[in-house]
Amino acid sequence: MVEAALRSGAASRRCVFEVFARRLPEGRRYGVVAGTGRLLEAIEAFRFGEAELEALRGVVDEATLSFLAGYRFEGDIWGYAEGEAFFPGSPVLVVESDFAHGVVLETLVLSILNHDSAIASAASRMTSAAGDRPCIEMGSRRTHEEAAVAAARAAYIAGFGTTSNLEAGRRWDVPTAGTAAHAFTLLHDDERAAFKAQIETLGKGTTLLVDTYDVPKAVETAVELAGPELGAVRIDSGDLLVQAREVREQLDRLGATKTKIVVTSDLDEYAIAALAAAPVDIYGVGTSLVTGSGAPTAGMVYKLVAREDASGSLVGVEKKSKDKQSVGGRKYALRRRNARGVGEAEVIGIGEPPVDDGDDRSLLVPLMRAGEVVDREALSLEKARTRHTESRAELPAAARRLQRGEPAIPTIYDAGSR
Amino acid sequence: MVEAALRSGAASRRCVFEVFARRLPEGRRYGVVAGTGRLLEAIEAFRFGEAELEALRGVVDEATLSFLAGYRFEGDIWGYAEGEAFFPGSPVLVVESDFAHGVVLETLVLSILNHDSAIASAASRMTSAAGDRPCIEMGSRRTHEEAAVAAARAAYIAGFGTTSNLEAGRRWDVPTAGTAAHAFTLLHDDERAAFKAQIETLGKGTTLLVDTYDVPKAVETAVELAGPELGAVRIDSGDLLVQAREVREQLDRLGATKTKIVVTSDLDEYAIAALAAAPVDIYGVGTSLVTGSGAPTAGMVYKLVAREDASGSLVGVEKKSKDKQSVGGRKYALRRRNARGVGEAEVIGIGEPPVDDGDDRSLLVPLMRAGEVVDREALSLEKARTRHTESRAELPAAARRLQRGEPAIPTIYDAGSR
Numbered sequence: 001m002v003e004a005a006l007r008s009g010a011a012s013r014r015c016v017f018e019v020f021a022r023r024l025p026e027g028r029r030y031g032v033v034a035g036t037g038r039l040l041e042a043i044e045a046f047r048f049g050e051a052e053l054e055a056l057r058g059v060v061d062e063a064t065l066s067f068l069a070g071y072r073f074e075g076d077i078w079g080y081a082e083g084e085a086f087f088p089g090s091p092v093l094v095v096e097s098d099f100a101h102g103v104v105l106e107t108l109v110l111s112i113l114n115h116d117s118a119i120a121s122a123a124s125r126m127t128s129a130a131g132d133r134p135c136i137e138m139g140s141r142r143t144h145e146e147a148a149v150a151a152a153r154a155a156y157i158a159g160f161g162t163t164s165n166l167e168a169g170r171r172w173d174v175p176t177a178g179t180a181a182h183a184f185t186l187l188h189d190d191e192r193a194a195f196k197a198q199i200e201t202l203g204k205g206t207t208l209l210v211d212t213y214d215v216p217k218a219v220e221t222a223v224e225l226a227g228p229e230l231g232a233v234r235i236d237s238g239d240l241l242v243q244a245r246e247v248r249e250q251l252d253r254l255g256a257t258k259t260k261i262v263v264t265s266d267l268d269e270y271a272i273a274a275l276a277a278a279p280v281d282i283y284g285v286g287t288s289l290v291t292g293s294g295a296p297t298a299g300m301v302y303k304l305v306a307r308e309d310a311s312g313s314l315v316g317v318e319k320k321s322k323d324k325q326s327v328g329g330r331k332y333a334l335r336r337r338n339a340r341g342v343g344e345a346e347v348i349g350i351g352e353p354p355v356d357d358g359d360d361r362s363l364l365v366p367l368m369r370a371g372e373v374v375d376r377e378a379l380s381l382e383k384a385r386t387r388h389t390e391s392r393a394e395l396p397a398a399a400r401r402l403q404r405g406e407p408a409i410p411t412i413y414d415a416g417s418r
Numbered sequence: 419m420v421e422a423a424l425r426s427g428a429a430s431r432r433c434v435f436e437v438f439a440r441r442l443p444e445g446r447r448y449g450v451v452a453g454t455g456r457l458l459e460a461i462e463a464f465r466f467g468e469a470e471l472e473a474l475r476g477v478v479d480e481a482t483l484s485f486l487a488g489y490r491f492e493g494d495i496w497g498y499a500e501g502e503a504f505f506p507g508s509p510v511l512v513v514e515s516d517f518a519h520g521v522v523l524e525t526l527v528l529s530i531l532n533h534d535s536a537i538a539s540a541a542s543r544m545t546s547a548a549g550d551r552p553c554i555e556m557g558s559r560r561t562h563e564e565a566a567v568a569a570a571r572a573a574y575i576a577g578f579g580t581t582s583n584l585e586a587g588r589r590w591d592v593p594t595a596g597t598a599a600h601a602f603t604l605l606h607d608d609e610r611a612a613f614k615a616q617i618e619t620l621g622k623g624t625t626l627l628v629d630t631y632d633v634p635k636a637v638e639t640a641v642e643l644a645g646p647e648l649g650a651v652r653i654d655s656g657d658l659l660v661q662a663r664e665v666r667e668q669l670d671r672l673g674a675t676k677t678k679i680v681v682t683s684d685l686d687e688y689a690i691a692a693l694a695a696a697p698v699d700i701y702g703v704g705t706s707l708v709t710g711s712g713a714p715t716a717g718m719v720y721k722l723v724a725r726e727d728a729s730g731s732l733v734g735v736e737k738k739s740k741d742k743q744s745v746g747g748r749k750y751a752l753r754r755r756n757a758r759g760v761g762e763a764e765v766i767g768i769g770e771p772p773v774d775d776g777d778d779r780s781l782l783v784p785l786m787r788a789g790e791v792v793d794r795e796a797l798s799l800e801k802a803r804t805r806h807t808e809s810r811a812e813l814p815a816a817a818r819r820l821q822r823g824e825p826a827i828p829t830i831y832d833a834g835s836r
Binding site: 005013194319 | 426435526594603604605606619620656657705714721805
């Protein structure tokens with residue numbers, strides 16, 4: 001495409017590309033934008049090195065190779081801030097540049113936003129179901145080795161407290177936590193020897209895994225060895241509802257009233273909600289988090305919505321493909337809120353910003369100007385995490401229902417005064 | 419775990435870790451092992467650098483830091499060759515080393531095998547449904563940016579002909595292919611100008627996207643501009659079955675009888691099968707491929723199955739957790755075949771290899787010995803691809819049914835003469 005556009009001369013036309021999801025995954029009430037921070041860093045660093053150019057020699061012509069060799073994104077980018085909720089049609093990212101520089105970014109933009117937003121969207125439902133109880137992200141083993149690091153980051157934005165992925169800790173300061181595996185118990189001559197070794201090294205505040213052989217026996221041994229200061233026990237199999245109650249009773253009976261109960265074992269948002277009445281203190285979530293709990297990709301697309309015409313004016317463009325029509329024109333967006341600050345609609349302005357009713361909140365923030373990140377501080381993970389909490393709290397209560405349903409607020413297109 | 423095991427002295431015990439999936443994803447008939455080649459490279463390169471050690475300072479003690487600083491895997495690894503079919507309980511990887519060196523690899527091993535095998539398992543069903551028609555992998559935008567590259571590789575192993583991911587082409591010589599997007603058409607003043615630009619640059623053999631505005635009109639323009647040498651047209655929306663027929667008729671009527679039809683638009687193995695009777699030449703598959711078509715992870719686990727005891731002998735170990743019991747002991751495996759070479763069972767030997775009936779095929783091959791790759795040539799992508807074709811062809815016909823059902827062959831544990 002770049003080669004043909006360079007040759008036809010259209011490559012230099014000013015363009016507006018827009019990222020949006022046509023719909024939310026089946027039954028979901030809202031989505032969560034994540035990956036923005038990673039994406040802006042990736043765009044700043046996006047270059048074609050010698051090895052890449054060499055591989056493309058013969059695939060594209062010399063003019064295209066030379067364009068790619070000098071590639072550096074120098075356009076403007078607006079978008080929803082990381083952690084923000086989004087809805088069908090929300091213009092989560094708006095890229096303004098010439099065609100060639102903008103179209104080259106498509107795969108990078110969508111890969112990062114689709115992956116990270118899918119994880120954050122699932123994670124938000126889980127932390128919402130967990131209420132005040134902390135969630136540990138522990139799904140690294142169930143997804144691609146680099147996706148795992150990004151998943152830990154996205155989960156943290158959406159309210160997870162910690163991750164077992166140490167690289168996410170190193171790279172982005174995501175708080176880390178972990179517990180021992182069954183292998184540690186099986187390695188030792190017996191469970192007592194394993195618990196003893198773990199307590200000697202990690203202290204009585206550690207979390208002991210109690211379901212390798214027989215849960216009541218393990219709990220007894222654990223409290224015998226660590227006393228009432230035992231930090232936590234982890235249950236990873238069987239009926240968690242029943243076992244959490246039994247273990248809680250046993251711990252209390254043994255005097256370990258402050259010892260916490262961590263549950264793991266294929267938890268998802270529904271299992272977490274089902275355990276709300278059980279004496280569980282911490283949820284460890286793996287597989288279903290890193291696979292987006294049934295929706296492993298956010299379904300965002302990157303579409304050309306406006307471009308310069310022969311006379312130099314910017315005109316909206318849209319495809320007419322069956323079931324896949326797009327809405328042309330540069331978009332603006334605000335979250336319409338009632339006087340109590342509760343979200344009522346996602347209002348999308350075409351060609352100009354929609355009018356603020358007084359209690360509304362504008363959603364598109366400048367992210368990159370002439371290829372430079374506008375506000376590096378606003379990209380911090382902690383800010384995204386806080387932003388997510390606020391954005392979710394602002395949605396109507398229906399948003400936090402786990403049952404399948406319509407998006408929590410409708411999307412309204414506002415063609416403005418045109 | 420490593421710190422506690424180093425302190426308890428158990429870290430140096432000889433261990434056998436095993437990778438297996440307890441079950442196949444709901445209704446699947448077989449799984450496909452992929453990622454082995456990537457994994458062995460990753461293990462050879464697995465080191466803790468200065469930055470990683472610095473981040474772990476304070477998390478683990480000095481003895482553990484020093485162990486990690488000197489980390490280099492020097493154990494032995496056996497496994498199913500890449501591309502091979504697997505079933506519940508198949509010991510797809512067997513890692514022999516001391517505890518500390520083996521346990522550290524868990525996340526790396528599982529991340530790579532779970533991801534790549536999930537993609538290859540889905541891809542194999544798609545290429546099976548597509549029969550002789552080639553499939554193009556084009557899902558990069560719907561998954562993490564690095565997972566995308568690995569997904570293209572896994573899809574190729576399972577029979578996809580090409581990928582739109584150029585990095586997979588560069589890194590592993592996966593053949594690449596691509597078509598233009600709607601943005602290219604929308605960029606130009608009209609469809610004719612876009613087609614003209616594309617043909618001028620890429621020749622008449624190119625693939626023109628014909629559903630941006632009106633399909634019959636686009637096909638007419640395409641043939642008018644390129645003549646009967648037009649390579650292909652792509653349809654990306656609407657009812658593909660109906661449209662493929664209409665477009666084929668129109669192309670034939672216009673004399674473009676050799677022009678091919680590429681279809682894309684949320685295809686999965688079922689949609690591919692439904693198009694078997696339609697005049698489609700090539701399938702382009704994106705989202706559902708890179709998300710494993712409903713099963714985004716292969717569900718493999720990494721379990722300690724044997725370890726040295728105090729007297730120095732290797733003993734089988736297994737956990738008794740409810741619903742998650744493991745089978746202790748070092749495993750061996752063969753595919754039992756009848757006299758016609760058709761697979762009949764996955765026979766897993768515990769502690770010793772099962773006896774070959776005469777027509778059987780041993781499944782575990784040596785992959786790494788004392789930390790060195792045993793046969794680098796056997797790891798080639800082309801060999802894995804051929805191996806997959808053969809392994810799939812050897813399974814009973816039921817394996818290639820798309821309907822949900824039981825695994826194509828049963829798994830039988832054979833405790834041998836013990």
